[in-house]
Every structure is written in structure tokens, then in C-alpha cells.
Amino acid sequence: MAGGWRVMRIAGADVVVRPSLVIVGVILVIVFAPQFDDMGAGPNPYLTAVVFVLSLFVSVFLHELAHLAAARWFGMTVPLVQLHLLGGETQIEGDSRHPWQELVTSIVGPLSSFVLGIVALWGAAASDGTLRAVLWSLGFINILIALFNLLPGLPLDGGRVLRALIWALTGSEATGVRVAGWIGRLAAVGLAAWSLWLTTTADPFALGRALLILAVALFLWQGATQALRHGVYVARIGSLVAAELMRHEPPPPGAVPISVDLRGRDLLLAMAENPAEVYALVDARGAVVGTLDASAVDRAYREAR
Ligand SMILES: [Zn+2]
Incomplete structure (x- = not known):
């Protein structure tokens, strides 16, 4: 895989670590080590910072696993989970998506970060020394991740929630x-x-x-x-609908039959499976109802807004 390392495969998804995660890890160690030093955490603040950054990456991974679990629960296909600069990203595919499925799938990520944050803060309160410093920072940053990801802009989870709400309303x-x-x-x-x-x-x-x-x-x-x-x-x-692009004329003999009910991605897939210049549109009973020119679909795609 270009620009990353495939570290594992889980529930049908490739888990890929992008180089930007390593870069941000190094920056985080440099930024946090002096702060751990200030907190008097352990003999080696850089080692403490490395442990902190690695546990941070684990909590980002758990955030993505929550998205993955919700998407799989709804029967969606998840080909890829990436861990990168912004934390992570879970790519979800599926034709039968509904706004509320999108909403649940998006919101479980920040929710899991929030729960992890609370658990880490609770752990920090019950411990001392280096562990306390790491858990306290981990709790703080997980709650920050939850809040940041809830910002209502794409590609963040909050943006996906907003997209789902507008999708449901309009x-x-x-x-x-x-x-x-x-x-x-x-x-x-x-x-x-x-x-x-x-x-x-x-x-x-x-x-x-x-x-x-x-x-x-x-x-x-x-x-x-x-x-x-x-x-x-x-x-x-x-916006591509076979019935709307149909010519009300009988197709030439030998034209490839495809369903008149096709639209969107399904229409393009059916055409890609049987490449032709002219198609015979047939209804559910197999009766020919009209003609579809590939050029008409092509024009409609280019002119769509
Ligand atoms: Zn997320």
C-alpha cells in the first residue's frame, strides 16, 4: 500500500498507519517531554512522553474501532481504517446507508474518546508519580479529541453528524x-x-x-x-435516472437489456458490466419500454450540478 504500513486486518478492514502519524508522534514527544519534566514525572521525561504518545495512539485506534463496530453492525463495508495526523479515519462504503445510521456510526467515535478520557482521569486520581502524570494527560487529551471531533465540519465526526442531520431533513x-x-x-x-x-x-x-x-x-x-x-x-x-434519460423509441435489434428502474451508482455499474452505445430499457417483467443511449448518460453526468 502506497504511503503507509498495513499493520493488521480486522472485521474485513485493513488497518493502515500513515507516515504522518509517526511525524506527529515525534512532535508530540518533543512538545510533551518538557511538560512531563515540569510535572516531575519520572527520571526520563522523554521516555514518559513516548509511553504517553503510544497510549494516545492506542486510544485513537479504539476511537476508530468504535466507528468500525457501528458500521459493521449496520452491515456496511469498511475497507480501510487509517491512523494519521488528525488521529484516524474509518472509510465506510455501502449503498443502503440511511442518515440515522450515518449519525450513529459517526457519533460513537467521540463518545468512546470521551469515555476513555473519563476512565483515564479517574485512574489518574487513584494513582501517583509517573503513572498519574501520563493518565492525567491521556484523560485530558482524549476529552479534547472528543470535543475537537464534534466540531460540525467535515471531515470530522461532528461534520458527518451534521451532514446526516441535513440529509435527514432535506x-x-x-x-x-x-x-x-x-x-x-x-x-x-x-x-x-x-x-x-x-x-x-x-x-x-x-x-x-x-x-x-x-x-x-x-x-x-x-x-x-x-x-x-x-x-x-x-x-x-x-442525479442519473434511467427512466428520465429514456428515449421513447424501440431499441435497435440486439441492444443490451438493462432495468428501467436503475439510477445513480447502480445504473453506472450495470452499464460498466455491459459496455454498449445503446441499451434496451426493460421493466420488471422483462418487457422493453424504451431506449437508453450511453451518450445521454454521459451528457447528463457532465451537465449535472
Ligand atoms: Zn472519529
């Missing part, structure tokens, strides 16, 4: 993608501004934090832009 997934995608871009701009502001403060850790936040902002912008492009693609494909 019946249009593409509208949900547009709104949540633009809020994602706004959040990226906000983070970039925060990062710039941090560099003007006298805090000794400001530069490290500013770089980390700037990296997250860039990643968020890229993710939101990708989601917006995907939304246009979903809308264009969704």
Missing part, C-alpha cells in the same frame, strides 16, 4: 456535504489563525504547539476540500 446528501464541508474549511481557517496568534505569545512551548495546530489546520482544509469534491460527485451520480 433528503439531499449533497446539501449536507456542502454545508458541513464549508464549515470544515472555516474551522481550518480558524485553527490557522489561532496557530499564527500563538507565535506572537511569549510561552516557551508556543512554537511547537503552533506548528502542531497549523498542521492540523492544513489537514482539515485538505479533508474538507476532498469531502466537497466527493459531494459534487455523489450529487452528479445520484
Whole structure:
């Protein structure tokens, strides 16, 4: 797999670690080691920071596993779980998705981070020394991850929740993608501004934090832009309906028969399975009802908005 390492396969999904996770891990160790030193945590603050960052990656993985479990529960296909700069991402595919399934699948991630955070803070209260310092930081950052991921912009979980809500209310997934995608871009701009502001403060850790936040902002912008492009693609494909593109004339002899009820992705898949210039549209009983030109589908896709 290009640009990453496949570390395991779980419930049909490849778990891939992206190089950006390693980079962010190194930055986190550099940012957190002096803070562990300040807290008087253990003889080697860098070792403490490495343990902390590794347990942070484990909790990010558990967050993604919650998404994976919910998606599989609803019978969706999950080809890929990635661990990268922004934490993680679980790619979900499936034709029979409904807004409320999307909502549940999205929200279980931040919920699990929140629960992990509470458990870690509770553990910190019951321990002392290095363990207390690591658990306290882990609890704090997991709650931060839960709150950050609930921001209502794509590609964050909160953006997926907002997309699902708009999708449920308007019946249009593409509208949900547009709104949540633009809020994602706004959040990226906000983070970039925060990062710039941090560099003007006298805090000794400001530069490290500013770089980390700037990296997250860039990643968020890229993710939101990708989601917006995907939304246009979903809308264009969704607008293709065989019955609407049908020519009310008998097809030429030997034309490939496909169902007149096909639409969207299913229509494109049926055409891709039987490549032809002209199709005979047939109803459920197999009776020919009209003609579909491949060129008409092609034109409709290009002209769709
Ligand atoms: Zn998530």
C-alpha cells in the first residue's frame, strides 16, 4: 500500500498507519517531554512522553474501532481504517446507508474518546508519580479529541453528524456535504489563525504547539476540500435516472437489456458490466419500454450540478 504500513486486518478492514502519524508522534514527544519534566514525572521525561504518545495512539485506534463496530453492525463495508495526523479515519462504503445510521456510526467515535478520557482521569486520581502524570494527560487529551471531533465540519465526526442531520431533513446528501464541508474549511481557517496568534505569545512551548495546530489546520482544509469534491460527485451520480434519460423509441435489434428502474451508482455499474452505445430499457417483467443511449448518460453526468 502506497504511503503507509498495513499493520493488521480486522472485521474485513485493513488497518493502515500513515507516515504522518509517526511525524506527529515525534512532535508530540518533543512538545510533551518538557511538560512531563515540569510535572516531575519520572527520571526520563522523554521516555514518559513516548509511553504517553503510544497510549494516545492506542486510544485513537479504539476511537476508530468504535466507528468500525457501528458500521459493521449496520452491515456496511469498511475497507480501510487509517491512523494519521488528525488521529484516524474509518472509510465506510455501502449503498443502503440511511442518515440515522450515518449519525450513529459517526457519533460513537467521540463518545468512546470521551469515555476513555473519563476512565483515564479517574485512574489518574487513584494513582501517583509517573503513572498519574501520563493518565492525567491521556484523560485530558482524549476529552479534547472528543470535543475537537464534534466540531460540525467535515471531515470530522461532528461534520458527518451534521451532514446526516441535513440529509435527514432535506433528503439531499449533497446539501449536507456542502454545508458541513464549508464549515470544515472555516474551522481550518480558524485553527490557522489561532496557530499564527500563538507565535506572537511569549510561552516557551508556543512554537511547537503552533506548528502542531497549523498542521492540523492544513489537514482539515485538505479533508474538507476532498469531502466537497466527493459531494459534487455523489450529487452528479445520484442525479442519473434511467427512466428520465429514456428515449421513447424501440431499441435497435440486439441492444443490451438493462432495468428501467436503475439510477445513480447502480445504473453506472450495470452499464460498466455491459459496455454498449445503446441499451434496451426493460421493466420488471422483462418487457422493453424504451431506449437508453450511453451518450445521454454521459451528457447528463457532465451537465449535472
Ligand atoms: Zn472519529
